[in-house]
Amino acid sequence: MAALIQGKAQAYLVYETAGSVRLKKYPIGAEIRVHLKGEPRSTWSSYTIWNLDLESKCIQVSETYCLPLKELDGFDLTPQGGNQMAKMSGKFLLQWTFFSGVQEATRTLFKPPAPHLGWLHAIVAGTAAVTWAYSKLFLNGQKKLNKRHRLKLIDLKMVAPKS
Incomplete structure (x- = not known):
């Protein structure tokens, strides 16, 4: 296997997006997640x-199995990491x-002269909830392969060079 990798060390699987100059390269040995045509979307x-x-x-x-590019319907850009923003905000x-x-339960039980939870607590929790929902809905790493x-x-x- 080492000789095979050394011989093809400059070959890459490249994910392209139209209108973008950035490429995502996957060398030999990289982990990928793909969706094949004709299978359920899940x-x-x-x-x-x-x-x-x-x-x-x-x-x-x-050694015996090869995935043709024309048979692939979807590609996952983050096969191992998942959506880190959703994990952290959740x-x-x-x-x-x-x-x-x-804090609120302790304040209610023991009745110290401490103030109630203010708007700050609700705003921070609401912002974290919106971030989590946004990242789950719109920042998915699974892309459908198309034009x-x-x-x-x-x-x-x-x-x-030929001499």
Whole structure:
């Protein structure tokens, strides 16, 4: 396998977005999640890129199995990390709401001369809730492959000059 990776070290699976100059490159050995045509929308398969076959335009994920690019319907940009913004804002929302509730319950039980929870607590919790909802609804890493989003295989190896 090491010889195979060294021989194709400059081959990449590239995710392109129309109108953007930024590319997302996936080298051999990278983890990818894809959706195949004809499968239910909830079915996503995870693979490790074993090799890239540039001639037949397919992603080889094992010695015997190759995924043709034309059979892919969707691509996940964040196969391992997920949506970090949703995770962080969700955790913060739970913690803030819990500790604000404990503070209010303690104040109610023991009746100290402390003020009630103010608008600040509600604003912070509301902002965290809106951030969590926004990131869940609009910041999804799963993209449908179409004219705007596409996958390509590129080879950046330099050809030896002919003398």
